[in-house]
Amino acid sequence: MKSLSHAAIALAVAAGFASSALAAAPVSAPSSAPVRNIVLVHGAWVDGSGWKPVYDILVKDGYHVSVVQEPLTSLAGDVAAARRVLDAQDGPTILVGHSYGGSVITEAGVHPNVVGLVYVAAHAPAVGEDESALGKRMPSYTSMQSGAIEKTADGYTYLNPAVFPKDFAADLAPAKARFEAHAQMPTAADVFSTPLTAAAWTSKPSWGIVAGGDKIINPDLERWYYERAHSHTTVIPGASHSVYESRPRQVAAVIEDAARHAQP
Template identity: 75%
Template sequence: MSIRSTIAAVVAVSATALTCTHAFAQQAPAPAAPVKNIVLVHGAWVDGSGWKPVYDRLTHDGYHVTIVQEPLTALADDVAATKRVIDMQDGPTILVAHSYGGSVITEAGVDPKVVGLVYVAAHAPDVGEDEAALGKKTPSYTAKQAGAVQKTADGYTFLNPDDFASDFAADLPAKQAQFESQSQILTAASVFSTPMDAAAWKTKPSWGIVAAADKIINPDLERWYYERAHSHTTVLEGASHSVYESRPKEVAAVIEEAAKHAQNG
């Protein structure tokens, strides 16, 4: 082969390689940017202020964080309150919930702006299910305590203040737990027995945190929820139901993981 022919062959091979590399680059999608909008949803008997330790960490890391204040008067009312906040977001959003709030985001999370769900010691029922019935199948420590959950004459529930610290907030400072026991948001009993109309975890990626020392929701039920939803699961040993307040570093880390990977499948 002449020198001219050899050079021509090398050029042809190089051109083919460049063409293949260019084609591969066109086919390989670029990683999606992290989601910046985070919406936090509280559970029964408390309000959104308990999210402040997590809020502080997320905003410090550059996230836009909004906290829903649910009325706790009916599941539909709480879902509507959450959807209002989702509507306020300017793009893709991670929806995070604690406890009963998990039922709320399971319905509200079907919103197209929501690209990922994070369950923090939370319920995650399927369509037609309700958390009260599921809780009876896997009862919690609190559910077995006579008189722990009290009800008003008009059908609103609260946790007996004498049981609040040990059951809901065992790993919080005593003064903080005492204050929260006396500042509970009375919650309509009906929210716990209203069946789901939607189950966003079936179509959206999800992350779940098991509070291993939870007395309000049986940790085994939390594990079951997350396994069924194929959630990326983190178990926090020794954490009470107030894990979002007592372990904000770990909880924020899971939320940020969801924000970084939700749009990449």
């Protein structure tokens, strides 16, 4: 597995704070015809229904949107689920991932239909890296809380329902956050420690959203990922890990920017 020194990461993060990536980064001139296909990939412990607020905006704006439902049983299985949906697209596609879904789109994004990637409060490892090891170098608030992440006898993880609302979904309506806490999809622990075999961001343009109030992934780690990938980066101050649900217009705007500027 490729290793990264703590000093190197710290230096990259410091550079990220000083760069213009803390606001929406400039992009190249739009292509003559925007990409119309968008595929959305959810993260761990949730399902694709959380994308509905973003989905509704994109569909209203004329995009063809598909949502991947991952089994969350293995990284390979989740990547295969994304590839099935990508195979069904009729042309150039923007591939979007939230949280662990960032690892999925990083590997699945080498698909020939994909012309751009959007990371939403997401991981973006390189080949040979895994998000668990990288996360330990910049721990999140949740990962440092004893008992926050639970594990079943057969090796599946979930977020303690008592902490889910404040850690995962602090800016959602309390009733909705409580419902999601009790509607989790247990996720195989191995998905977080499986090294990636492909990294689409090395050859395709990417956009990244930092959730400024994220407790599930350290916002500094999100910044570092996007700095390394040379992503066009937008920071949404105060947003929780559920930024795709709580700030759907801002998230959809970044996705549409990718669709306008990615070259088919």
